[in-house]
Amino acid sequence: MPAASKTNRQLFKTTWPFVAVVASLLALVATSLSIMSSVRAYIGGESTWSKGQKDAVFYLIRYAQTGDEKAFRQYQSAIAFPLNLKRARLALDGARSDLGTARQALLESGVDPADVSSVIWVFRTFRRDSFFEQAVTYWTRGDALVEQLVAAANELRVAKAAGRSGRNEVDSLTAEIWNINAAIAPISRAFADVLGVAFRKTALLLLVVNVVVAALLVSLSVWYARRFITARLASEHALRRSEARAKATLGSIGEAVISVGPTGLVEFINPAAERLFCRDAAGCVSRPLTELASIAREWDRRPVDLIEQALRGEQPWDASTDLVLTNVHGTETVVQAITSVVHDTSETITGVVLLLRNMTREREYVSELSWQASHDGLTGLLNRTEFERRLFASLHAQPGIEGAQRACMLMMIDLDQFKVVNDTYGHAAGDTMLREVASLIKNCLREEDSLARLGGDEFAALMFDCDEQTALPIAERLRQQVAAFEWSCETHKLSTSVSIGLVDLRGLDTETAMRFGDIACYLAKERGRDRVHLAVRGDKELTRHASAMSWCGRIKDALANNRFCLYEQEIRPVDSAGSHASKQHPRHVEVLLRMVGENGKIVSPYHFLPAAERYGLMSAIDRWVVRAVFATLERTGNPEGIQYAINLSGASIGDERFLQFLTDQFEISRVDPASICFEVTETTAVANLAAAARFIRDLKERGCKFSLDDFGAGMSSFGYLKHLPVDYIKIDGGFIKDMLKDAVSRDMVAAINDIGHSMERLTIAEYVESEAILQALGTMGVDFVQGFHVGRPALWAQNIEFLEVT
Structure with a gap:
């Protein structure tokens, strides 16, 4: 909204009560004058009558x-005049006032034309008034x-x-x-007296009303005026409080604030600016900013006059640009400036x-954060x-850059038996070991x-x-010095060793280099620890481990993205007289x-299970x-009562949490435990x-069945069968x-079939x-x-995308 419009609106809000009262007073005065004029007109009319x-x-x-006819005409x-006044009275005093006739009659009776409307208004308004x-x-x-006189x-x-x-x-x-004539005289005087009393009372009433309005x-x-003065005092008090708060706020903030007048002279600075300029406020006020400090761009040291630019109405200074402020003592401070006109x-x-924002602490923070982002704490x-x-x-250095083709080696270092130190002496001792070894x-x-x-006890160079x-x-040399190094932990002397893997980086990418380094370090550990292993291209063991690590990544990806599927293979009873089934x-x-591999190709477990193990x-x-x-099974049901055999690994068998997991799955899915047979290898x-x-x-x-898989592959004795309450014995396929x-x-x-039967176990022949x-197995029973x-x-299970893998 324009400033003039706001001023006019505020002026109207301030003066409208006075305008309304004055307008009312003027209306009252006009009405009073009209009434007085009308009364005067009636008195004049009485005189005319x-x-x-x-x-x-x-x-x-x-x-x-x-008998002079001229005298009769004068009569x-x-x-x-009296007859016209009578005609006017009758026109106004009828059931429906004839204003036209009344106006004409009044004019013909000698009433001044300016008073005709007032005479009619007073008659119609105050007709029922007592006076x-x-x-x-x-x-x-x-x-x-008068009518008698006319007759x-x-x-x-x-x-x-x-x-005669x-x-x-x-x-x-x-x-x-x-x-x-004698009868008319007292009536005329009474009419004049009544109008006189009415005139005086009306004048008194109007005077009282005017006094009251005044x-x-x-x-x-x-x-x-009192309200205006009170509001003005409250506004001034609020302004003083606001000014005090503003000064307190400006004094408490960390940024330097300088207020400059239109002439370029400093009018106010806060304590932060005093510290930045190394001057008190009294020594800065009424002086140009250029006398207090010099400001230049950091990258080229070119001086800038921020105040002059702002007063000229130029574009505001970019607040993200770093400037160098030099005070009178020559101390330089990196600042960022924001100008507000x-x-x-x-x-x-x-x-x-x-x-002016002092960037010293921010730069220290940035430097510290940068260090923390790239270093181990x-x-x-x-x-x-x-x-x-x-x-x-x-x-990935570009060819032609100096050193781009130089030979580089990657050294992967892993502490041996670091977990023992952590578990035995605590994490504080482990942290001390890591710092000393580093x-x-x-x-x-x-x-x-x-x-x-x-991470952990892994280092790389x-x-x-x-x-x-x-x-x-x-x-x-590094291996020997670490092996010979000892340090004290309370009353104990601690030592360690390292397994080191070396990789020539020429021709490798980052991922392959790190993987080969991990494999080389793993091979050093696998071969007895406290040794150095050099990864040589073409090494079959290195290739095998690299392949296993590759499968490890693919397995994790398949688990994360639900890219497995399930097949079924029937286990059929042998139709023979000797069969126990x-x-x-x-x-x-x-x-x-x-x-499910790339392009939907099905991958056999023989390829990925060794890596998973x-x-x-x-x-x-x-x-x-x-x-x-x-x-x-929860989705499709099991109407035929089929028994499904699920293979379990040794890692799951020895994990108490997996047993609880199975219990939870039975409760969640409500699958009949009798329909599930778990297979574990011998x-x-x-x-x-x-x-x-x-x-x-x-x-x-709970009702589940169990099968002992690959029985006979690692058998040394049948005695342990007594301690394993399995339902089925699956004879190793190598024998079959x-x-x-x-x-x-x-x-x-x-032999396996006979012993299984003697222990009341059912036997299954694989392969x-x-x-x-098939006929030979049937003959054996x-x-x-x-x-x-x-x-x-x-x-x-063709459609298992609904599974939520957690």
Whole structure:
């Protein structure tokens, strides 16, 4: 909204009460004058009426005496005034006022044209007022006498026309005229007296009203002036408080604030500005800013005058630009400036407020944060992120840049048995060991090498301008010094050793280099620890480990993205007289896991399960399979009462949390435990017999079945079978495939079958791939068979995207 419009609106809000009272007073005065003028007009009308009546009597008497027709005409002219006033009264006093007739009659009766409207308004407004009604009554009685006078005049004219014969009648009419005149006189005086009293009372009333209105106006003026003064004082008090708060706020903030007037002289500075300029406020006020300090751009030291630019109305200074402020003592401070131009209501520049932000602490924070982002907080070495950034930069240097083709080596260092120190002496001792070893490693490396702590007890060094012949002696010397180093932890002497992997970085990318370094370090540990292993291209063991690590990543990706599927393979009863399998035994199938690879290709478990076992992913896979089987059965049901066999790994068998997981899954899905058969391998069960027996017993109490898989592959004794309450024994497929050609294998199958039956276990033969093997197994009395000849694996759970892998 424009300033002029705001001012006018504020002026109207301030003055409208006075304007309203004055307007009311003026209206009252105008009304009073109108009433007084109307009363005056009535008094004048009464004078006109009385004079006309008297003149009419005078001319009638003269006419009676002389018979002069001129006198009679003068009578008629005089009597017209009272008659017109009567006509006006009758026009106004009727049921419906005839304003036109009344106006014409009043004009003809001699009333001033300016007073006609007031006379009509007063008659219509105050007709029922006691004074006015009394006056109208006298007016009516006077009009009646005037009518008698008119009648007498008419009779007189007739008598005069009769001559001598009418002389007596003329004398009688003359006497009557004098009587009518005598009767009119007191009525006229009474009418005038009533109007006089009304005039005086009206004047008094109007005076009282005007005095009251004047007093109201004075009271309103006093009240409004008091209110205005009170508001002004409150505004001034609020302004002083606001000014005090503003000064307190400006004094408490850390940024320097300088207020400059339109002439460029300083008007105010806060304490932060005093500290920045090394001057007190009194020494800065009324002086130009350029005398207090100089300001220049940081990158080129070019002076800038922020105040002059702002006063000229130029673009505001970029607040993100760093400036250098030099005070009178020569102290330099990096600042950022914000200028705000102050305008008045007419948009004229009245000053500039300059805010200077001291960037010293921010720069310290940025430097500290930058260091923290790239360094390990415990050892002060580079962290993994910064190390991988430097490794990437060194491997992707553009050809032609100096040092781009130089040889570089990656050294991966891992402390041996660090977990023992943490578990035995506590994490404080472990942290002390890491700091001591980090310092020792750093001293063994060259100045130009980059050393980092990757996490836990893992370190890495990037060695520039270094080949295998240079790196191996450095790594060996480092290994020896760490092995010989001891430090005290309370009353104990602690020592450690390191396993070191070396990788030549030429021709590698960042991911491959880090993977090869991890593998080289792992091989050093696997071969006995406290040694250095150089990763050589073409090394089969290195390739095997790299492949396993690659599968590890693919397995994790498949778990995260639900890219597994389930197959089923039937386990069929052997139809023979010697079979222990009942024909009423439920249909039995084994659930087999497959990975969905690229382009939807199905990947056999023989490719990824070894990597999963090596890197501890079997328990996660087992959980995925259990969730998938239970969710599928919950969705589709099990109307045929099929028994599903699920393979479990040794990692799951020995994990108490996995047992609780199975319990939760049974409760969540409400799958019948009798429809689930868990398969565990013989080697897994024997490796931890007590845990396996407890695991099997807990689930069998719920109604689950168990099968001992690959029985005979690692067998040394049948005695442990007594401690494993399994329902099925699956004879290892290696014996089944060779049983027709190898008598020992055939005898082993027969022995396992007989012992299983003697312990009341059902037997299952795997890898049944021909009719001859099937008939031989039937002759032996094996209960169930499984293999390509009986039935190939077929896709079972096709749509498992609804699973939520957690």
